Amino acid sequence: MAEKLNKNQIVEIDITGMSHQGFGVGKVDDFVVFTEGALPGERIKARLVSIKKDYAYGIISEYIEKSPDRRDPFCPVYDLCGGCSLQHMSYESQLKNKTVRVDDCLKRIGGFTDIPVLPCIGMQEPYEYRNKVQLAVGSTGLGEGNKQRGLSAGFYARRTHQVVYAQQCRIQPGIADQIKDTVLIYMKSNKISAYDETKNKGLVRHIMVRKSVNTDDVMVVIVATENNRVFMKGLTDILLASFQDIKTVVLNLNTKATNVIMGNECVYYYGDGSIQEKLGDLTFRITPLSFFQVNTLQMKVLYDKVKEYAGLTGEEIVWDLYCGAGTIGLYLADQAKKVIGIESVPQAVENAKENTIQNNIRNTEFITGKAEDEINQLIQSTNNIHPDLIIVDPPRKGCHERLLSSLCELRTQKLIYVSCNPSTLARDLKYLNEHGKYEIKKVQPVDMFPWTEHVETVVLLKRLEK
Incomplete structure (x- = not known):
């Protein structure tokens, strides 16, 4: 054809x-x-x-x-910006579509024809939900009406590295827009250059703003190619005079010719480089390099669903694989006998240990390593004491096949799979069903990213036989 x-x-x-x-x-x-x-x-x-x-x-x-579900986008640069992809669709229809997408993947990829997928849980107010915003800085940009403009900061245009400037972005907190404009005005008045990735020249690469939902703490991070102390000291003074909720101002050094946003070295110009965020009864210390879900409100919805499916009584041993900064495991710790997390990124494990201490939690352990490598060593080190519950929360590529094989051999009675990709979720569930005799009991999509195609899913599985 x-x-x-x-x-x-x-x-x-x-x-x-x-x-x-x-x-x-x-x-x-x-x-x-x-x-x-x-x-x-x-x-x-x-x-x-x-x-x-x-x-x-x-x-x-x-x-x-036209579809009756079509809506006029609320963002004037929606047609340019790569930040959102579904503003032309009503929010109710987005939720229905995400439910259908999960269901379709389970049927088409997983071969599950009779698994009911619960309606996707959305937000009551799906605006200003991002607690972290990373804005690229460019010497030029595109603005409303596709007009060329000078120094700009924003998301990239779709499938390009052309910066798109929006005066107001309604998926991020309003203070992030104000801080962005304050930085741009200061850069322009002091003739500070934006980084040009094609020439590997220029100073300021990105502006990152993190805002706590439950404490209103604000962090500002300037990602730059060098530590220009005069620029950073002057900018810090302006920011602190303009925004009373700023708790810390940080310079992040990224000197490499790369499209990776953050470097590994941070210099603190104000505060200790952290803000606090609350989740349930827990308080998390968040640093520039911390791993933390970007939608705090829906994060709690997601974790409450995991807690509901876990059904812990206080006597269970829980393994949290691909645990990131340990937030799921820490959230469940007060209802478990022991929580053991495995994560391959050392910085994330350090975050998990810091938050364990901060919250005075004494029944957790976090291990640095790949889950597929560490799981069998963990079995040996615990004298073959098997977990009562295993939680997996892998990246978009899903679980490593060696890990899935180990899970099937381990025969834990209950698994909870938290997924950010319905396609790899369906593939992995098929493996667990065919090789481990795991039966899907519940499938709950959660909308963590309104106005985009992304969807998270929580799945409860139980073994068919003991």
């Missing part, structure tokens, strides 16, 4: 679904076409911009019939 279609050809498409990227999915004579911005239920004319062997990409050239 691909040979019958031509680039720039206009085709009519009925949109029947959405991809994991948030693209509308339809067919032209059984040939799949992904169209950015199209919604299920719409009939459109699309111009084909890329044709592959088995599918094509198109862009909307005309609406023949």
Whole structure:
């Protein structure tokens, strides 16, 4: 079929679904076409911009019939910015679509045809939800109306490293926009250069703002290629005079020619480099390099669901694999006999240990290493004392197959899988079902990132036989 279609050809498409990227999915004579911005239920004319062997990409050239779920985006730079992908869709429909997406992956990839997926849990007010914002700084940028502008900070345009400036971004706290503009004005008035990644020159690379939801603490981090003390001292004075909730101002040094945002070295210009955030009865110390979910409110929703599925009585041994900064394990610790976390990133493990001490928790242990390597050593070191519950919260690529194999051999009666990628979730659940006789009991999607295609899912599994 691909040979019958031509680039720039206009085709009519009925949109029947959405991809994991948030693209509308339809067919032209059984040939799949992904169209950015199209919604299920719409009939459109699309111009084909890329044709592959088995599918094509198109862009909307005309609406023949619009979906009743279509909405006008609330952001004036939505068509440019890569920060959001679903502002053209009503929030209620986003939640339904995320539920459908999880269900579709379980059926199509996992082969589970009779597993009910609970409705995705959304936010009552899905705005200003990000507690951390990382804004690229550029000597030029795009603004409202696709207008060129000078010194700018913001998210990148889709599929580019062109900075998009928004006067107000409604997925981040308002103070982040104010701080961003304060930094830009100070840079401009003092002739401070933005970093140019094509030339590996310039000073300021990114502005990072972290704001605690429950304490209102604010952290400002300037990511730069060198420690310009005159610039940082002057900027710190301006920031502290302008924003009373700032608890710390930090310079993060990143001298490498890389697209990785943060470097490893921090210099504290005000405060001790940390802010405090509360989650339930716990208080977490957050530093510039800390690992912490970016949506605090939905983080609690997610963790409460994990706690509900865990059903702990105080006598259980819990293993928390891919534990990050240990937040799930620490959240469950008061209802468990012992929590053991495994994480491959040393900085995250240090965060976990610091927060254990801060919260006076005495029944946790955190191990640095890859879960697939450490799990068998853990069994030996605990004299074959097996866990009563295992929680896995892997990255987007899912669990390593060696870990899945070890889980099946271990035969723990209850597993909880926390996923940020429905496709790898379905793949791993299929393995656990086929090789470990684990049965899916509950599937609960949670919307951690409104206005984007991303969805988190909590799954409860139990072994079919002892």
